[in-house]
Structures are given as structure tokens and as C-alpha cells.
Amino acid sequence: MHHALMKKEIASLRSRLENTGYIADDSLITTLLLMDQLGRPLLIEGEAGVGKTEVAKTLAILHECPLIRLQCYDGLDASTAVYEWNYTHQLLAMKLQENSKSPLSDRESRIFSEAYLLERPLLSAIRQPQSPVLLIDEIDRTDEAFEAFLLELLSDFQVTIPELGTIHATSLPRVVLTSNATRELSDALRRRCLYHYLEYPDKDKELLIIRSRMPAVDEHLSRQIVDFVQCLRKSDLRKRPGIAETLDWSAALLGMGVDDLKNNLDTIYQTRACVLKTRDDMEAASKTFLGRLLETIA
Amino acid sequence: MNLPEADTRLTGFLRYLRHEGYTVGIQETLDTLDIMQAGHQPDKTLAHHILRSLACRSREEWQQFDQLFEQYWFPEHYVEKSTNVRVARLYRRNALAGLAGASEEEMYNSGKNAEMAASGAGRQKTISRADFRFLNDRKAARDIEKLAENLATVLKKKSRRRRQFTRHGRLLDIRRTLRHSMSFGGLPVKRYYSQRRQDPPHLVIIHDVSHSMAWNNPLLFRFVRGLMRTFPDSDAFAFHTELFCVSTLYRERSLKIMRERLEEKNHLWLGGTCIADSLETFNRTWARDILRRDSIVMILSDGFDTNDPECLERELFQLNKQAKKIVWLNPMLGREGFEFDETFLQHTRDHVDRFAPAHSLESLQHIVDYLSASG
Numbered sequence: 001m002h003h004a005l006m007k008k009e010i011a012s013l014r015s016r017l018e019n020t021g022y023i024a025d026d027s028l029i030t031t032l033l034l035m036d037q038l039g040r041p042l043l044i045e046g047e048a049g050v051g052k053t054e055v056a057k058t059l060a061i062l063h064e065c066p067l068i069r070l071q072c073y074d075g076l077d078a079s080t081a082v083y084e085w086n087y088t089h090q091l092l093a094m095k096l097q098e099n100s101k102s103p104l105s106d107r108e109s110r111i112f113s114e115a116y117l118l119e120r121p122l123l124s125a126i127r128q129p130q131s132p133v134l135l136i137d138e139i140d141r142t143d144e145a146f147e148a149f150l151l152e153l154l155s156d157f158q159v160t161i162p163e164l165g166t167i168h169a170t171s172l173p174r175v176v177l178t179s180n181a182t183r184e185l186s187d188a189l190r191r192r193c194l195y196h197y198l199e200y201p202d203k204d205k206e207l208l209i210i211r212s213r214m215p216a217v218d219e220h221l222s223r224q225i226v227d228f229v230q231c232l233r234k235s236d237l238r239k240r241p242g243i244a245e246t247l248d249w250s251a252a253l254l255g256m257g258v259d260d261l262k263n264n265l266d267t268i269y270q271t272r273a274c275v276l277k278t279r280d281d282m283e284a285a286s287k288t289f290l291g292r293l294l295e296t297i298a
Numbered sequence: 299m300n301l302p303e304a305d306t307r308l309t310g311f312l313r314y315l316r317h318e319g320y321t322v323g324i325q326e327t328l329d330t331l332d333i334m335q336a337g338h339q340p341d342k343t344l345a346h347h348i349l350r351s352l353a354c355r356s357r358e359e360w361q362q363f364d365q366l367f368e369q370y371w372f373p374e375h376y377v378e379k380s381t382n383v384r385v386a387r388l389y390r391r392n393a394l395a396g397l398a399g400a401s402e403e404e405m406y407n408s409g410k411n412a413e414m415a416a417s418g419a420g421r422q423k424t425i426s427r428a429d430f431r432f433l434n435d436r437k438a439a440r441d442i443e444k445l446a447e448n449l450a451t452v453l454k455k456k457s458r459r460r461r462q463f464t465r466h467g468r469l470l471d472i473r474r475t476l477r478h479s480m481s482f483g484g485l486p487v488k489r490y491y492s493q494r495r496q497d498p499p500h501l502v503i504i505h506d507v508s509h510s511m512a513w514n515n516p517l518l519f520r521f522v523r524g525l526m527r528t529f530p531d532s533d534a535f536a537f538h539t540e541l542f543c544v545s546t547l548y549r550e551r552s553l554k555i556m557r558e559r560l561e562e563k564n565h566l567w568l569g570g571t572c573i574a575d576s577l578e579t580f581n582r583t584w585a586r587d588i589l590r591r592d593s594i595v596m597i598l599s600d601g602f603d604t605n606d607p608e609c610l611e612r613e614l615f616q617l618n619k620q621a622k623k624i625v626w627l628n629p630m631l632g633r634e635g636f637e638f639d640e641t642f643l644q645h646t647r648d649h650v651d652r653f654a655p656a657h658s659l660e661s662l663q664h665i666v667d668y669l670s671a672s673g
Binding site: 026184 | 321323325326329332333343344347348350351352354355356357359360361473476477479480483484527528546552559
């Protein structure tokens with residue numbers, strides 16, 4: 001693609017993303033464009049609350065296609081992620097066919113047919129008539145065996161079911177994988193994906209996000225909230241607040257009728273649970289500490 | 299076929315990234331060339347974004363990319379930084395190792411003189427046997443640190459495997475039994491059970507972070523960090539002349555933040571070692587709250603102690619009474635020519651269940667095997 005054209009594409013995608021309420025920087029937009037051009041999955045890493053999952057949701061809105069989500073967890077296996085046979089129906093069918101005169105092989109092939117196949121998110125994603133967005137959320141929570149299993153899907157967009165054969169994708173899903181980096185992912189998986197690391201947003205970007213998501217919060221208060229949260233992120237906290245926390249806090253302050261953070265230390269203290277998520281952080285955020293932060297903001 | 303100059307420079311850049319440890323294969327090269335078509339000079343920002351998305355595979359690579367990009371494409375802007383990039387990187391690596399007080403030049407020379415211990419065999423095998431202290435290849439060091447962290451997750455998997463389905467047990471696994479009844483026309487001829495889940499081992503790690511351990515610590519740090527993140531109930535302590543609890547720090551997601559906070563708070567690597575005093579602090583302050591009957595205490599230390607061996611024996615005896623096992627990992631143990639001090643051994647062997655080397659990935663693998671067998 002000509003680079004001038006690509007620049008135009010970036011600008012267009014930026015405005016479309018903004019219309020859906022997602023503020024992205026050029027770096028992420030370029031990666032999203034590359035994802036479409038190369039047809040490769042996108043692996044997004046970053047701290048919790050920086051908007052990784054939101055990327056997939058926004059893509060689904062943008063392309064007006066379904067979002068299929070696979071939430072990963074420790075112990076996730078193929079029967080929960082890809083497919084499962086409907087055993088109860090298979091048993092019933094077998095009972096019904098007991099007196100049937102058709103050959104055994106026929107009966108068996110009927111039992112292991114599409115009619116008794118339960119689609120799980122991964123299989124469902126490759127069999128959609130329209131390309132969906134497949135979100136494989138928190139891939140780092142699964143084990144390596146499942147990660148290896150995903151390789152076939154991510155490189156060839158196909159799934160092999162021993163009883164049925166290989167099922168090829170009818171439409172290529174846009175795959176977004178997110179990871180909180182609680183463990184290292186395999187090189188094989190990483191190599192199949194484009195990579196993007198989402199940092200906490202800078203002041204300007206965070207302000208834009210608040211203005212876009214919460215237009216009811218006036219600009220002065222938005223600035224103060226952003227400054228305060230940015231200072232908080234630089235502090236020695238166990239869990240730094242993400243964008244979701246900033247938005248929650250903004251909503252809480254708005255609900256309490258705060259229009260200026262200055263002289264509202266008590267309210268900040270009372271609502272600190274919106275931005276601080278561990279007991280250690282709650283204990284560390286004394287009124288004195290919050291007051292000191294408040295002094296540093298404009 | 300001669301490539302146009304733009305493409306030659308581009309492939310040169312990809313080669314450079316590969317040299318720096320990035321995984322840039324043929325597919326990545328083709329994709330990059332495809333996107334950055336010859337004849338259209340991309341502007342700096344766009345090229346930077348495109349190449350970063352295509353070439354990076356991890357956070358570390360992502361963060362280092364800016365520097366490499368500038369260095370390759372705009373060396374004129376990079377004169378000052380590039381003069382000692384290698385030293386700077388060595389410094390970063392050693393920041394974790396903690397050669398506090400050593401000059402950058404000293405570090406550069408010490409790095410330059412060291413050679414990777416083994417060669418010829420497969421890379422994985424080679425680096426897993428290599429003594430971490432002599433591992434000068436930056437990519438190999440990074441790989442080995444990553445593998446050390448992953449080893450810990452292997453331990454979790456080994457303990458998880460005990461949840462496998464069995465043919466005997468008390469809890470019937472209905473899903474699997476039904477699945478296998480298909481071949482018997484729906485009759486549950488073969489019954490399957492699931493085994494009771496065993497709790498993961500409770501680990502208490504006591505990590506020597508004194509000056510004499512500095513060289514080994516990147517590897518051990520990653521290993522301990524992996525253990526701490528894999529087993530949320532575990533506890534970690536670090537000591538030199540004092541003991542301090544580092545459980546929360548070792549679970550920190552970002553390696554960089556963990557490193558900074560550790561060094562900033564605890565003044566690591568500066569002093570000598572008081573193992574007995576530190577164990578005394580542990581026994582007095584922490585043991586009652588932390589130790590359980592199934593706790594495995596893992597001491598990571600080279601054993602060089604400024605306290606009396608009698609004191610060490612007394613504290614190990616105390617510790618041994620409360621814990622299930624004491625495992626002592628010594629990075630010096632696997633090295634040629636190292637022998638235990640007879641007095642040290644005399645005072646400790648009755649109270650320590652196992653002394654094991656911890657100088658290479660392979661030795662850490664043995665520890666994982668041992669822990670999973672005894673967990």
C-alpha cells in the first residue's frame with residue numbers, strides 16, 4: 001500500500017474508532033491496519049485496565065460483525081473452547097436406533113455427525129458466514145498445551161475433529177489475543193501474531209478518553225482527575241489504576257456533585273476505592289498521602 | 299537479483315534486529331518487505347510503527363525497539379548513546395545482578411572476557427547446561443532467564459497432573475464415563491473417576507542477595523519470581539546482613555519495576571552475608587505465622603557466612619522442626635573445583651534435606667523434579 005494512502009487509512013480509522021468511543025494512538029491504529037492487511041492475529045499485552053479487551057469490542061462494532069469471546073482460565077481444554085459432542089442426544093439416538101436394520105457403520109456415522117456437535121467459541125468463530133472478531137482473552141491464564149492447540153487455528157484457521165475430519169474456516173475471523181503477562185507465552189504463538197504493547201495512556205490521551213466517554217464531566221474536573229490519576233500511577237502502588245478505574249472514579253465524582261477536586265479531599269478519600277484495588281494500596285493511601293498528591297495537580 | 303537500496307537497508311535492519319535477539323524469520327521479512335514497498339519512502343513515525351508491530355514479540359523487545367530503530371536509521375542522532383550501548387545493556391543486566399559500585403568499564407571488560415561455557419550441541423541444550431556466570435551471549439542470557447521463570451510453571455503442571463482421570467477412585471467422572479460408553483452402545487461398562495486435587499506445595503524461599511551472589515542472581519531471580527507467581531501462597535525473603543520480606547515485590551508483574559523497587563528499598567548487593575542472623579530473624583519474627591507442616595523451605599545461598607557455624611546449625615535445627623523439608627540451592631556447588639567447607643557441612647548436613655547446585659538451567663530443572671516428587 002502506498003504510504004500516503006496508508007496515512008489516509010490511518011486518519012480514517014482513527015476517526016471511525018473515535019466515533020465508537022475508542023481513543024487510539026497512531027501506533028495502535030497502524031497495527032490494526034496491518035492486522036487487516038496481513039490477516040494475522042493480534043496479540044496485545046499490557047497492564048490490567050489499559051483497554052486491551054476493549055480493542056476487540058471496538059473492532060466488532062466498527063466492522064459490524066459479531067464478537068465471539070473465549071475467556072481463558074487455568075484448566076481450559078478443547079472441549080470447552082472448540083467443540084464437544086452432545087452425549088445425551090447421542091445416547092438417546094443410539095437407543096432409538098437399537099432396532100434399526102441399517103448397517104452399524106451408517107449408524108455410527110450418524111451419531112458422529114454435525115447434528116450432535118456442540119460448537120464452542122473457536123469452532124463457532126471459523127464457521128460464521130461473516131468474519132467475526134474472535135477475542136481470546138487472557139491467554140496467559142491457560143496452560144501450554146492449550147496454547148499449542150491454538151497454533152493450528154491461528155496459522156491455518158482450521159480445526160481438526162478426529163471423528164469428522166478437518167474443518168476449514170468459512171470466513172477468516174479477526175483474532176485478538178490479550179495477555180496480562182502473568183506468564184511467558186511460547187515463541188511459536190507469538191510468532192503467529194502481530195504484537196502490540198498497550199501502555200497506560202498519557203495525559204492528553206486519557207483526557208480525550210474521559211471527554212469522549214463521559215461528556216458530562218466538565219473539562220476542568222476532567223483535567224484534575226487525569227492529573228491526579230497520572231500522579232497516582234507514579235506512586236508506589238501494588239496495582240496501578242487503569243483507564244476503567246479513571247472512568248469509574250469520574251462517574252463517582254460526578255454522581256457526588258464534585259466540580260473541583262481542590263477542597264474535596266474528604267470526597268477523594270471516600271471514593272478512593274474506585275481507583276485503588278488492593279488492601280495494601282488502600283492502607284497506603286492515607287488522607288495525608290492523597291492531600292500531597294492533590295497539591296501537585298493544577 | 300539486486301534489491302533496491304531501500305530494501306537492502308530494510309533487510310539489513312531486520313538482520314540487525316535478529317542479531318539483537320529478535321525473532322525475525324522469513325515470514326516476518328516477507329511481510330515487512332510487502333508492507334514497506336520499495337519506491338515509497340515512508341515517514342519515520344509510520345515506518346517505526348509498522349516495523350515495531352511486525353518485529354516485536356514481547357514487552358522487552360517493544361521497549362527496546364525505539365533505541366534500536368534510532369540507532370540503525372538515524373545514527374547521527376545517536377552518537378552519544380551509541381558509544382556505549384553494549385555497556386549500557388550489560389549495565390542493565392548487571393543492575394539485576396547488582397554489581398553495585400563497579401564502574402561501567404569494569405563491567406564491560408568482565409563481560410568481554412567471559413565466554414559461554416559450552417558450544418557445539420543444540421542451542422537449548424547448550425544454554426541449559428551453561429553456567430550462568432559465564433553466559434555472555436545476551437540473547438542466551440535472556441532466554442535462560444525466561445526458561446528459568448517458565449520452569450516454575452512446569453512445577454505447577456506436574457502437581458496439576460495428579461488430578462488426572464483414573465480408573466479407580468471415589469468420584470465418578472460422568473462426562474468421561476458417558477463419552478467412553480459410546481463404544482458399548484451407551485452402557486457405562488468402563489467407569490472413570492477423577493482424582494482429588496492435591497494442594498500445591500507451600501514454598502518459603504529465603505534468597506541470599508549479598509555481594510558474593512551478585513553474578514548468579516539474574517537466573518535465580520527469574521526462577522524465584524516464576525515460583526512466586528505460580529504459587530500464590532508462597533512466601534519469599536531476601537537477606538544479606540538483614541532479612542526482609544519480598545513476597546509482594548517478587549510477584550510484581552513488571553520485571554523492571556520489581557528490580558527498581560528491590561534495589562531502591564533494600565540496598566542490595568552492598569554488604570556481606572549473615573545467614574545465621576537472618577535465619578534467626580526469620581525464626582523469631584516470621585516462622586510462626588508462615589510455616590506450615592507441609593512447607594518446603596528453599597534457601598538460595600552460596601553458604602559464605604560471617605556468622606558462627608554453631609549459630610547456623612541452631613537456626614537450621616529450629617527451622618527443620620517446623621518445616622517439612624529444607625532444600626539448600628547453592629550456585630557454587632555445580633562448579634568445578636568447589637568443595638564444601640568441612641565445618642559448614644558438619645554443622646548443616648543433619649538439618650538440610652538436600653544440597654543442590656543452582657548454577658544453570660539444567661540444575662534448576664533437577665530441583666523442579668525433586669520438588670514435584672516430594673510436593
